[in-house]
Amino acid sequence: MDQLDRNLAMELVRTTEAAALAAAQWVGRGDKNAADAAAVQAMRRMLSTVHMKGIVVIGEGEKDQAPMLYIGEEVGTGEPPESDLAVDPIDGTRLCANGMPGAVSVVALAERGSMYYPPGIVYMNKIAVGPEAAHAIDIRLSPTENLHRIAEAKRMSVRLLTVVVLDRPRHQALIEEIRRAGARIRLITDGDVAGAVMTAFPESGVDVLMGIGGSPEAVVAAAALKCVGGAIQCTLYPRDEEERQRARELGLELEKVFTADDLVRSDNVFFAMTGITTGDLVEGVRFTRHGAETHSIVMRSRTGTIRRIAAEHRLAKVQEYQTIA
Ligand code: VTB
Ligand code: MG
Ligand code: MG
Structure with missing residues:
Protein backbone atom coordinates (compact mmCIF):
# COMPACT_ATOMS: atom_id res chain seq x y z
CA MET A 1 0.00 0.00 0.00
CA ASP A 2 1.52 3.22 -1.06
CA GLN A 3 -1.49 5.38 -1.46
CA LEU A 4 -0.74 8.08 1.06
CA ASP A 5 0.11 11.07 -1.03
CA ARG A 6 3.14 13.05 0.03
CA ASN A 7 1.16 16.27 -0.09
CA LEU A 8 -0.53 15.12 3.11
CA ALA A 9 2.50 16.34 5.02
CA MET A 10 1.74 19.91 4.06
CA GLU A 11 -1.95 19.49 4.74
CA LEU A 12 -1.21 18.14 8.19
CA VAL A 13 1.06 20.95 9.25
CA ARG A 14 -1.80 23.34 8.63
CA THR A 15 -3.80 21.53 11.27
CA THR A 16 -1.09 21.83 13.95
CA GLU A 17 -0.46 25.44 12.96
CA ALA A 18 -4.16 26.22 13.38
CA ALA A 19 -4.29 24.47 16.75
CA ALA A 20 -1.14 26.24 17.93
CA LEU A 21 -2.45 29.63 16.82
CA ALA A 22 -5.68 29.04 18.72
CA ALA A 23 -3.89 27.73 21.82
CA ALA A 24 -1.38 30.59 21.79
CA GLN A 25 -4.15 33.07 22.40
CA TRP A 26 -4.67 31.33 25.75
CA VAL A 27 -1.00 31.11 26.78
CA GLY A 28 -0.51 32.27 30.34
CA ARG A 29 -4.19 32.84 31.07
CA GLY A 30 -4.32 30.03 33.59
CA ASP A 31 -7.18 28.23 31.89
CA LYS A 32 -5.98 24.95 30.40
CA ASN A 33 -9.44 23.76 29.46
CA ALA A 34 -10.18 26.88 27.45
CA ALA A 35 -6.82 26.55 25.72
CA ASP A 36 -7.46 22.91 24.93
CA ALA A 37 -10.99 23.57 23.68
CA ALA A 38 -9.72 26.30 21.36
CA ALA A 39 -6.93 24.10 20.02
CA VAL A 40 -9.20 21.10 19.52
CA GLN A 41 -11.78 23.15 17.69
CA ALA A 42 -9.20 24.77 15.42
CA MET A 43 -7.50 21.48 14.61
CA ARG A 44 -10.79 19.78 13.94
CA ARG A 45 -11.91 22.51 11.60
CA MET A 46 -8.68 22.33 9.63
CA LEU A 47 -8.70 18.52 9.59
CA SER A 48 -12.06 18.58 7.87
CA THR A 49 -10.35 20.09 4.83
CA VAL A 50 -7.62 17.44 4.58
CA HIS A 51 -8.02 15.11 1.61
CA MET A 52 -8.45 11.79 3.36
CA LYS A 53 -10.89 9.43 4.93
CA GLY A 54 -9.40 9.62 8.37
CA ILE A 55 -10.37 8.06 11.65
CA VAL A 56 -9.12 9.28 15.01
CA VAL A 57 -7.41 6.35 16.72
CA ILE A 58 -5.54 8.38 19.30
CA GLY A 59 -7.61 11.34 20.33
CA GLU A 60 -8.75 13.56 23.06
CA GLY A 61 -9.41 11.51 25.79
CA GLU A 62 -10.47 8.39 27.25
CA LYS A 63 -9.57 10.14 30.50
CA ASP A 64 -12.14 12.93 30.19
CA GLN A 65 -14.46 11.87 27.36
CA ALA A 66 -13.91 14.90 25.19
CA PRO A 67 -16.72 15.89 22.83
CA MET A 68 -14.45 16.42 19.81
CA LEU A 69 -11.64 14.56 18.16
CA TYR A 70 -12.71 11.58 20.20
CA ILE A 71 -11.50 8.10 19.45
CA GLY A 72 -13.46 6.76 16.50
CA GLU A 73 -14.40 10.16 15.08
CA GLU A 74 -14.17 10.40 11.30
CA VAL A 75 -12.18 13.32 10.00
CA GLY A 76 -11.18 14.70 6.62
CA THR A 77 -13.03 15.21 3.37
CA GLY A 78 -14.04 11.55 3.15
CA GLU A 79 -12.21 10.70 -0.05
CA PRO A 80 -9.33 8.19 -0.16
CA PRO A 81 -6.81 7.44 1.25
CA GLU A 82 -8.14 5.73 4.33
CA SER A 83 -5.95 6.64 7.26
CA ASP A 84 -5.46 6.43 11.00
CA LEU A 85 -4.85 9.62 12.93
CA ALA A 86 -3.25 10.36 16.25
CA VAL A 87 -3.88 13.88 17.47
CA ASP A 88 -2.82 15.91 20.46
CA PRO A 89 -3.94 19.49 19.79
CA ILE A 90 -1.98 20.54 22.87
CA ASP A 91 0.55 18.31 24.54
CA GLY A 92 1.25 20.24 27.69
CA THR A 93 -2.00 22.08 28.39
CA ARG A 94 -0.63 23.11 31.78
CA LEU A 95 2.55 24.45 30.17
CA CYS A 96 0.34 26.46 27.86
CA ALA A 97 -1.92 27.77 30.64
CA ASN A 98 1.08 28.73 32.76
CA GLY A 99 3.06 30.27 29.91
CA MET A 100 5.84 27.74 30.41
CA PRO A 101 8.15 26.37 27.71
CA GLY A 102 7.51 23.25 25.67
CA ALA A 103 3.79 23.14 24.80
CA VAL A 104 3.26 21.77 21.29
CA SER A 105 0.51 20.73 18.95
CA VAL A 106 1.01 17.40 17.17
CA VAL A 107 -0.65 15.11 14.69
CA ALA A 108 0.45 11.81 13.17
CA LEU A 109 -1.08 9.95 10.26
CA ALA A 110 -0.56 6.43 8.94
CA GLU A 111 -2.37 3.84 6.88
CA ARG A 112 -5.77 2.63 8.09
CA GLY A 113 -5.57 -0.05 10.73
CA SER A 114 -1.92 0.51 11.55
CA MET A 115 -2.09 2.41 14.84
CA TYR A 116 -2.43 0.55 18.11
CA TYR A 117 -4.11 1.96 21.17
CA PRO A 118 -4.23 -0.13 24.32
CA PRO A 119 -7.87 0.10 25.42
CA GLY A 120 -8.32 1.44 28.92
CA ILE A 121 -4.65 1.66 29.80
CA VAL A 122 -3.81 5.32 30.07
CA VAL A 264 2.42 2.16 14.38
CA ARG A 265 2.49 -0.84 12.05
CA SER A 266 3.11 1.10 8.87
CA ASP A 267 6.16 2.35 7.03
CA ASN A 268 4.17 5.19 5.62
CA VAL A 269 3.85 7.64 8.45
CA PHE A 270 3.45 11.41 8.56
CA PHE A 271 4.11 13.61 11.55
CA ALA A 272 3.66 17.33 12.16
CA MET A 273 4.44 19.41 15.25
CA THR A 274 3.97 23.14 15.81
CA GLY A 275 5.29 25.02 18.84
CA ILE A 276 2.81 26.81 21.10
CA THR A 277 5.30 28.04 23.70
CA THR A 278 9.01 28.05 22.87
CA GLY A 279 10.75 24.82 23.76
CA ASP A 280 13.95 22.96 22.92
CA LEU A 281 12.55 21.60 19.69
CA VAL A 282 10.42 24.31 18.16
CA GLU A 283 9.79 27.96 18.85
CA GLY A 284 6.39 29.00 20.06
CA VAL A 285 3.80 31.23 18.40
CA ARG A 286 4.86 34.86 18.23
CA PHE A 287 2.23 37.51 17.67
CA THR A 288 3.13 40.43 15.46
CA ARG A 289 1.40 43.60 14.30
CA HIS A 290 -0.05 41.76 11.34
CA GLY A 291 -0.71 38.37 12.73
CA ALA A 292 1.46 35.61 14.05
CA GLU A 293 4.47 33.45 13.27
CA THR A 294 4.57 29.71 13.78
CA HIS A 295 7.40 27.18 13.74
CA SER A 296 6.85 23.57 12.83
CA ILE A 297 8.56 20.30 12.05
CA VAL A 298 7.04 18.03 9.42
CA MET A 299 8.35 14.56 8.74
CA ARG A 300 7.55 11.58 6.58
CA SER A 301 8.91 8.10 7.19
CA ARG A 302 8.90 6.91 3.58
CA THR A 303 11.57 9.41 2.57
CA GLY A 304 12.94 10.42 5.95
CA THR A 305 12.62 14.06 4.98
CA ILE A 306 12.51 16.47 7.89
CA ARG A 307 11.17 19.91 7.13
CA ARG A 308 11.23 22.90 9.40
CA ILE A 309 8.54 25.32 8.43
CA ALA A 310 8.36 28.91 9.61
CA ALA A 311 5.10 30.56 8.64
CA GLU A 312 3.68 34.04 8.89
CA HIS A 313 -0.05 34.14 9.27
CA ARG A 314 -2.29 37.09 8.55
CA LEU A 315 -4.89 36.63 11.20
CA ALA A 316 -7.20 39.26 9.78
CA LYS A 317 -7.34 37.48 6.44
CA VAL A 318 -7.77 33.92 7.54
CA GLN A 319 -11.05 33.32 9.24
CA GLU A 320 -10.09 29.89 10.48
CA TYR A 321 -7.57 31.46 12.84
CA GLN A 322 -9.99 33.76 14.60
CA THR A 323 -10.94 31.85 17.68
CA ILE A 324 -10.75 34.48 20.41
CA ALA A 325 -12.73 37.70 20.55
C1 VTB B 1 2.46 12.98 29.91
C2 VTB B 1 2.65 14.36 29.34
C3 VTB B 1 1.38 15.01 28.98
O1 VTB B 1 0.24 13.58 30.53
O2 VTB B 1 2.15 12.03 28.94
C4 VTB B 1 1.44 13.05 31.03
O3 VTB B 1 3.45 14.31 28.21
C5 VTB B 1 1.24 11.78 31.79
O4 VTB B 1 0.14 11.83 32.66
O5 VTB B 1 1.65 16.35 28.61
P1 VTB B 1 0.13 12.54 34.12
O6 VTB B 1 0.11 14.04 33.87
O7 VTB B 1 -1.14 12.05 34.76
O8 VTB B 1 1.36 12.13 34.85
C6 VTB B 1 0.38 14.94 30.13
O9 VTB B 1 0.83 15.69 31.25
C7 VTB B 1 -0.97 15.49 29.66
O10 VTB B 1 -1.36 15.00 28.42
MG1 MG C 1 -3.58 17.23 24.92
MG1 MG D 1 -1.15 14.99 25.77
Whole structure:
Protein backbone atom coordinates (compact mmCIF):
# COMPACT_ATOMS: atom_id res chain seq x y z
CA MET A 1 0.00 0.00 0.00
CA ASP A 2 1.52 3.22 -1.06
CA GLN A 3 -1.49 5.38 -1.46
CA LEU A 4 -0.74 8.08 1.06
CA ASP A 5 0.11 11.07 -1.03
CA ARG A 6 3.14 13.05 0.03
CA ASN A 7 1.16 16.27 -0.09
CA LEU A 8 -0.53 15.12 3.11
CA ALA A 9 2.50 16.34 5.02
CA MET A 10 1.74 19.91 4.06
CA GLU A 11 -1.95 19.49 4.74
CA LEU A 12 -1.21 18.14 8.19
CA VAL A 13 1.06 20.95 9.25
CA ARG A 14 -1.80 23.34 8.63
CA THR A 15 -3.80 21.53 11.27
CA THR A 16 -1.09 21.83 13.95
CA GLU A 17 -0.46 25.44 12.96
CA ALA A 18 -4.16 26.22 13.38
CA ALA A 19 -4.29 24.47 16.75
CA ALA A 20 -1.14 26.24 17.93
CA LEU A 21 -2.45 29.63 16.82
CA ALA A 22 -5.68 29.04 18.72
CA ALA A 23 -3.89 27.73 21.82
CA ALA A 24 -1.38 30.59 21.79
CA GLN A 25 -4.15 33.07 22.40
CA TRP A 26 -4.67 31.33 25.75
CA VAL A 27 -1.00 31.11 26.78
CA GLY A 28 -0.51 32.27 30.34
CA ARG A 29 -4.19 32.84 31.07
CA GLY A 30 -4.32 30.03 33.59
CA ASP A 31 -7.18 28.23 31.89
CA LYS A 32 -5.98 24.95 30.40
CA ASN A 33 -9.44 23.76 29.46
CA ALA A 34 -10.18 26.88 27.45
CA ALA A 35 -6.82 26.55 25.72
CA ASP A 36 -7.46 22.91 24.93
CA ALA A 37 -10.99 23.57 23.68
CA ALA A 38 -9.72 26.30 21.36
CA ALA A 39 -6.93 24.10 20.02
CA VAL A 40 -9.20 21.10 19.52
CA GLN A 41 -11.78 23.15 17.69
CA ALA A 42 -9.20 24.77 15.42
CA MET A 43 -7.50 21.48 14.61
CA ARG A 44 -10.79 19.78 13.94
CA ARG A 45 -11.91 22.51 11.60
CA MET A 46 -8.68 22.33 9.63
CA LEU A 47 -8.70 18.52 9.59
CA SER A 48 -12.06 18.58 7.87
CA THR A 49 -10.35 20.09 4.83
CA VAL A 50 -7.62 17.44 4.58
CA HIS A 51 -8.02 15.11 1.61
CA MET A 52 -8.45 11.79 3.36
CA LYS A 53 -10.89 9.43 4.93
CA GLY A 54 -9.40 9.62 8.37
CA ILE A 55 -10.37 8.06 11.65
CA VAL A 56 -9.12 9.28 15.01
CA VAL A 57 -7.41 6.35 16.72
CA ILE A 58 -5.54 8.38 19.30
CA GLY A 59 -7.61 11.34 20.33
CA GLU A 60 -8.75 13.56 23.06
CA GLY A 61 -9.41 11.51 25.79
CA GLU A 62 -10.47 8.39 27.25
CA LYS A 63 -9.57 10.14 30.50
CA ASP A 64 -12.14 12.93 30.19
CA GLN A 65 -14.46 11.87 27.36
CA ALA A 66 -13.91 14.90 25.19
CA PRO A 67 -16.72 15.89 22.83
CA MET A 68 -14.45 16.42 19.81
CA LEU A 69 -11.64 14.56 18.16
CA TYR A 70 -12.71 11.58 20.20
CA ILE A 71 -11.50 8.10 19.45
CA GLY A 72 -13.46 6.76 16.50
CA GLU A 73 -14.40 10.16 15.08
CA GLU A 74 -14.17 10.40 11.30
CA VAL A 75 -12.18 13.32 10.00
CA GLY A 76 -11.18 14.70 6.62
CA THR A 77 -13.03 15.21 3.37
CA GLY A 78 -14.04 11.55 3.15
CA GLU A 79 -12.21 10.70 -0.05
CA PRO A 80 -9.33 8.19 -0.16
CA PRO A 81 -6.81 7.44 1.25
CA GLU A 82 -8.14 5.73 4.33
CA SER A 83 -5.95 6.64 7.26
CA ASP A 84 -5.46 6.43 11.00
CA LEU A 85 -4.85 9.62 12.93
CA ALA A 86 -3.25 10.36 16.25
CA VAL A 87 -3.88 13.88 17.47
CA ASP A 88 -2.82 15.91 20.46
CA PRO A 89 -3.94 19.49 19.79
CA ILE A 90 -1.98 20.54 22.87
CA ASP A 91 0.55 18.31 24.54
CA GLY A 92 1.25 20.24 27.69
CA THR A 93 -2.00 22.08 28.39
CA ARG A 94 -0.63 23.11 31.78
CA LEU A 95 2.55 24.45 30.17
CA CYS A 96 0.34 26.46 27.86
CA ALA A 97 -1.92 27.77 30.64
CA ASN A 98 1.08 28.73 32.76
CA GLY A 99 3.06 30.27 29.91
CA MET A 100 5.84 27.74 30.41
CA PRO A 101 8.15 26.37 27.71
CA GLY A 102 7.51 23.25 25.67
CA ALA A 103 3.79 23.14 24.80
CA VAL A 104 3.26 21.77 21.29
CA SER A 105 0.51 20.73 18.95
CA VAL A 106 1.01 17.40 17.17
CA VAL A 107 -0.65 15.11 14.69
CA ALA A 108 0.45 11.81 13.17
CA LEU A 109 -1.08 9.95 10.26
CA ALA A 110 -0.56 6.43 8.94
CA GLU A 111 -2.37 3.84 6.88
CA ARG A 112 -5.77 2.63 8.09
CA GLY A 113 -5.57 -0.05 10.73
CA SER A 114 -1.92 0.51 11.55
CA MET A 115 -2.09 2.41 14.84
CA TYR A 116 -2.43 0.55 18.11
CA TYR A 117 -4.11 1.96 21.17
CA PRO A 118 -4.23 -0.13 24.32
CA PRO A 119 -7.87 0.10 25.42
CA GLY A 120 -8.32 1.44 28.92
CA ILE A 121 -4.65 1.66 29.80
CA VAL A 122 -3.81 5.32 30.07
CA TYR A 123 -0.15 5.00 31.00
CA MET A 124 2.87 3.33 29.49
CA ASN A 125 6.40 2.98 30.73
CA LYS A 126 8.67 4.32 28.00
CA ILE A 127 12.22 4.59 26.85
CA ALA A 128 12.99 6.59 23.72
CA VAL A 129 16.21 7.48 21.91
CA GLY A 130 17.41 8.95 18.64
CA PRO A 131 18.92 7.02 15.70
CA GLU A 132 22.43 6.58 17.12
CA ALA A 133 21.18 4.56 20.06
CA ALA A 134 18.14 2.99 18.42
CA HIS A 135 19.57 -0.53 18.61
CA ALA A 136 21.02 -0.16 22.07
CA ILE A 137 17.92 0.08 24.23
CA ASP A 138 15.99 -2.69 25.94
CA ILE A 139 13.24 -1.65 28.34
CA ARG A 140 13.44 -5.03 30.07
CA LEU A 141 16.89 -4.06 31.37
CA SER A 142 17.44 -1.59 34.19
CA PRO A 143 17.74 2.15 33.55
CA THR A 144 21.41 1.89 34.55
CA GLU A 145 22.11 -0.81 31.98
CA ASN A 146 20.26 1.15 29.31
CA LEU A 147 22.28 4.27 30.08
CA HIS A 148 25.52 2.33 29.67
CA ARG A 149 24.38 0.85 26.38
CA ILE A 150 23.24 4.24 25.09
CA ALA A 151 26.53 5.84 26.14
CA GLU A 152 28.46 3.14 24.33
CA ALA A 153 26.38 3.50 21.18
CA LYS A 154 26.87 7.26 21.22
CA ARG A 155 30.53 6.94 22.24
CA MET A 156 29.96 9.21 25.16
CA SER A 157 30.44 8.88 28.87
CA VAL A 158 27.28 8.17 30.86
CA ARG A 159 28.07 11.34 32.81
CA LEU A 160 27.41 13.41 29.71
CA LEU A 161 24.04 11.87 28.87
CA THR A 162 20.90 13.89 29.52
CA VAL A 163 17.72 12.01 30.38
CA VAL A 164 14.30 13.65 30.10
CA VAL A 165 11.95 12.56 32.87
CA LEU A 166 8.45 13.75 33.75
CA ASP A 167 8.54 15.32 37.20
CA ARG A 168 6.15 13.01 39.05
CA PRO A 169 6.29 11.32 42.46
CA ARG A 170 6.03 7.94 40.68
CA HIS A 171 9.49 8.60 39.22
CA GLN A 172 11.35 9.06 42.47
CA ALA A 173 13.17 5.74 42.30
CA LEU A 174 13.90 6.18 38.60
CA ILE A 175 15.36 9.64 39.18
CA GLU A 176 17.54 8.35 42.00
CA GLU A 177 18.81 5.47 39.88
CA ILE A 178 19.63 7.70 36.91
CA ARG A 179 21.59 10.04 39.16
CA ARG A 180 23.39 7.14 40.79
CA ALA A 181 24.35 5.88 37.35
CA GLY A 182 25.92 9.29 36.77
CA ALA A 183 23.72 10.77 34.06
CA ARG A 184 22.09 14.18 34.11
CA ILE A 185 18.34 14.72 34.24
CA ARG A 186 16.11 17.29 32.63
CA LEU A 187 12.86 17.27 34.56
CA ILE A 188 9.80 18.37 32.65
CA THR A 189 6.42 19.07 34.20
CA ASP A 190 4.52 17.94 31.07
CA GLY A 191 5.06 17.23 27.41
CA ASP A 192 6.67 13.87 26.95
CA VAL A 193 5.86 13.79 23.22
CA ALA A 194 8.33 16.61 22.68
CA GLY A 195 10.61 14.94 25.23
CA ALA A 196 10.73 11.74 23.18
CA VAL A 197 11.12 13.51 19.84
CA MET A 198 13.95 15.66 21.21
CA THR A 199 16.15 12.59 21.59
CA ALA A 200 16.41 12.47 17.80
CA PHE A 201 17.42 16.12 17.52
CA PRO A 202 20.98 16.61 18.84
CA GLU A 203 20.57 20.38 19.14
CA SER A 204 18.02 19.82 21.91
CA GLY A 205 20.76 18.36 24.11
CA VAL A 206 18.65 15.39 25.14
CA ASP A 207 19.78 11.78 24.72
CA VAL A 208 17.00 9.67 26.13
CA LEU A 209 13.50 9.82 27.58
CA MET A 210 12.59 7.49 30.42
CA GLY A 211 9.54 6.97 32.59
CA ILE A 212 5.79 6.59 32.73
CA GLY A 213 3.63 8.89 30.63
CA GLY A 214 0.42 8.83 28.64
CA SER A 215 -0.30 5.95 26.22
CA PRO A 216 -1.60 8.33 23.53
CA GLU A 217 1.65 10.25 23.76
CA ALA A 218 3.57 7.00 23.27
CA VAL A 219 1.86 6.31 19.96
CA VAL A 220 2.36 9.87 18.73
CA ALA A 221 6.02 9.73 19.72
CA ALA A 222 6.40 6.35 17.99
CA ALA A 223 5.12 7.86 14.74
CA ALA A 224 7.62 10.70 14.99
CA LEU A 225 10.53 8.45 15.88
CA LYS A 226 9.76 6.17 12.93
CA CYS A 227 10.22 9.16 10.67
CA VAL A 228 13.66 9.97 12.05
CA GLY A 229 14.94 6.45 12.65
CA GLY A 230 14.89 6.71 16.43
CA ALA A 231 13.39 4.09 18.71
CA ILE A 232 10.83 3.80 21.47
CA GLN A 233 9.97 0.82 23.63
CA CYS A 234 6.99 0.73 25.96
CA THR A 235 5.16 -1.54 28.35
CA LEU A 236 1.63 -1.11 29.61
CA TYR A 237 1.43 0.47 33.03
CA PRO A 238 -1.89 -0.17 34.82
CA ARG A 239 -2.48 2.47 37.49
CA ASP A 240 -4.00 0.15 40.03
CA GLU A 241 -5.21 -3.37 40.67
CA GLU A 242 -8.55 -2.69 38.98
CA GLU A 243 -6.88 -1.56 35.78
CA ARG A 244 -4.49 -4.49 35.93
CA GLN A 245 -7.44 -6.82 36.23
CA ARG A 246 -9.24 -5.19 33.31
CA ALA A 247 -6.11 -5.46 31.20
CA ARG A 248 -5.95 -9.19 31.92
CA GLU A 249 -9.61 -9.63 31.02
CA LEU A 250 -8.99 -7.90 27.71
CA GLY A 251 -6.12 -10.27 27.07
CA LEU A 252 -3.52 -7.53 27.12
CA GLU A 253 0.00 -8.69 27.81
CA LEU A 254 1.52 -6.71 30.62
CA GLU A 255 5.01 -8.02 29.91
CA LYS A 256 4.90 -7.30 26.20
CA VAL A 257 7.43 -4.81 24.89
CA PHE A 258 5.82 -2.51 22.35
CA THR A 259 8.22 -1.09 19.81
CA ALA A 260 7.54 1.79 17.44
CA ASP A 261 6.56 -0.83 14.84
CA ASP A 262 3.99 -2.35 17.19
CA LEU A 263 2.45 1.02 18.01
CA VAL A 264 2.42 2.16 14.38
CA ARG A 265 2.49 -0.84 12.05
CA SER A 266 3.11 1.10 8.87
CA ASP A 267 6.16 2.35 7.03
CA ASN A 268 4.17 5.19 5.62
CA VAL A 269 3.85 7.64 8.45
CA PHE A 270 3.45 11.41 8.56
CA PHE A 271 4.11 13.61 11.55
CA ALA A 272 3.66 17.33 12.16
CA MET A 273 4.44 19.41 15.25
CA THR A 274 3.97 23.14 15.81
CA GLY A 275 5.29 25.02 18.84
CA ILE A 276 2.81 26.81 21.10
CA THR A 277 5.30 28.04 23.70
CA THR A 278 9.01 28.05 22.87
CA GLY A 279 10.75 24.82 23.76
CA ASP A 280 13.95 22.96 22.92
CA LEU A 281 12.55 21.60 19.69
CA VAL A 282 10.42 24.31 18.16
CA GLU A 283 9.79 27.96 18.85
CA GLY A 284 6.39 29.00 20.06
CA VAL A 285 3.80 31.23 18.40
CA ARG A 286 4.86 34.86 18.23
CA PHE A 287 2.23 37.51 17.67
CA THR A 288 3.13 40.43 15.46
CA ARG A 289 1.40 43.60 14.30
CA HIS A 290 -0.05 41.76 11.34
CA GLY A 291 -0.71 38.37 12.73
CA ALA A 292 1.46 35.61 14.05
CA GLU A 293 4.47 33.45 13.27
CA THR A 294 4.57 29.71 13.78
CA HIS A 295 7.40 27.18 13.74
CA SER A 296 6.85 23.57 12.83
CA ILE A 297 8.56 20.30 12.05
CA VAL A 298 7.04 18.03 9.42
CA MET A 299 8.35 14.56 8.74
CA ARG A 300 7.55 11.58 6.58
CA SER A 301 8.91 8.10 7.19
CA ARG A 302 8.90 6.91 3.58
CA THR A 303 11.57 9.41 2.57
CA GLY A 304 12.94 10.42 5.95
CA THR A 305 12.62 14.06 4.98
CA ILE A 306 12.51 16.47 7.89
CA ARG A 307 11.17 19.91 7.13
CA ARG A 308 11.23 22.90 9.40
CA ILE A 309 8.54 25.32 8.43
CA ALA A 310 8.36 28.91 9.61
CA ALA A 311 5.10 30.56 8.64
CA GLU A 312 3.68 34.04 8.89
CA HIS A 313 -0.05 34.14 9.27
CA ARG A 314 -2.29 37.09 8.55
CA LEU A 315 -4.89 36.63 11.20
CA ALA A 316 -7.20 39.26 9.78
CA LYS A 317 -7.34 37.48 6.44
CA VAL A 318 -7.77 33.92 7.54
CA GLN A 319 -11.05 33.32 9.24
CA GLU A 320 -10.09 29.89 10.48
CA TYR A 321 -7.57 31.46 12.84
CA GLN A 322 -9.99 33.76 14.60
CA THR A 323 -10.94 31.85 17.68
CA ILE A 324 -10.75 34.48 20.41
CA ALA A 325 -12.73 37.70 20.55
C1 VTB B 1 2.46 12.98 29.91
C2 VTB B 1 2.65 14.36 29.34
C3 VTB B 1 1.38 15.01 28.98
O1 VTB B 1 0.24 13.58 30.53
O2 VTB B 1 2.15 12.03 28.94
C4 VTB B 1 1.44 13.05 31.03
O3 VTB B 1 3.45 14.31 28.21
C5 VTB B 1 1.24 11.78 31.79
O4 VTB B 1 0.14 11.83 32.66
O5 VTB B 1 1.65 16.35 28.61
P1 VTB B 1 0.13 12.54 34.12
O6 VTB B 1 0.11 14.04 33.87
O7 VTB B 1 -1.14 12.05 34.76
O8 VTB B 1 1.36 12.13 34.85
C6 VTB B 1 0.38 14.94 30.13
O9 VTB B 1 0.83 15.69 31.25
C7 VTB B 1 -0.97 15.49 29.66
O10 VTB B 1 -1.36 15.00 28.42
MG1 MG C 1 -3.58 17.23 24.92
MG1 MG D 1 -1.15 14.99 25.77
